[in-house]
Amino acid sequence: MNAEIEILKEQGLQKLADRMLAKRKRDMNRLLDTTHRLQLVGEFDGIEFINDAKSQDLESTAFSLDSISKPVFWIVEAGPYQRNFANLDLDTLNELESVIVVGQNRAQTVEELFQLVDVVVEANTIQEAVDLSKELAFKGSCVLYSPAIPNNNTYGDFESRGDAFIQSLH
Numbered sequence: 001m002n003a004e005i006e007i008l009k010e011q012g013l014q015k016l017a018d019r020m021l022a023k024r025k026r027d028m029n030r031l032l033d034t035t036h037r038l039q040l041v042g043e044f045d046g047i048e049f050i051n052d053a054k055s056q057d058l059e060s061t062a063f064s065l066d067s068i069s070k071p072v073f074w075i076v077e078a079g080p081y082q083r084n085f086a087n088l089d090l091d092t093l094n095e096l097e098s099v100i101v102v103g104q105n106r107a108q109t110v111e112e113l114f115q116l117v118d119v120v121v122e123a124n125t126i127q128e129a130v131d132l133s134k135e136l137a138f139k140g141s142c143v144l145y146s147p148a149i150p151n152n153n154t155y156g157d158f159e160s161r162g163d164a165f166i167q168s169l170h
Helices: 002-032 058-067 090-095 107-114 126-136 158-168
Strands: 039-044 047-051 072-077 096-102 120-123 142-145
Touching (some): 047 126, 058 090, 072 126, 090 096, 107 120, 120 126
Parallel strands (some): 047 142, 072 096, 072 142, 096 120
Antiparallel strands (some): 039 047
């Protein structure tokens, strides 16, 4: 009887180990997936358009901004969450060509950014933000869509949000 119990325990432990390994593999694949994370989605008139919808906090966006070595036109989303844009590196902020704030309830975000960046414009939708960025950006620059805020009710998840950005380019 004890031998049967030991066999059952070993089988249970093996099943647990297999499930843990499968979960770890799924998690690693998600980490390695660059879709919606600094994803170059197109170049139009010499302007690169980068989808960074996976950046749902200011720290991730700061990394993205620091990773780009050309003039950046940053599309950021407004929302109900407080962010302290002053925590961004001042050199990074000084290098921004402009910030386009998209979404509802933008007043506070626009006000904060105006204290840190020379050019801040507003857009109601991602389509409007992309259209504005195409007017503002120039050859050799890039437009970075990096929301720096958790998903909102408009899109539901970062994939849908990134897909909306990509679709607005066409």
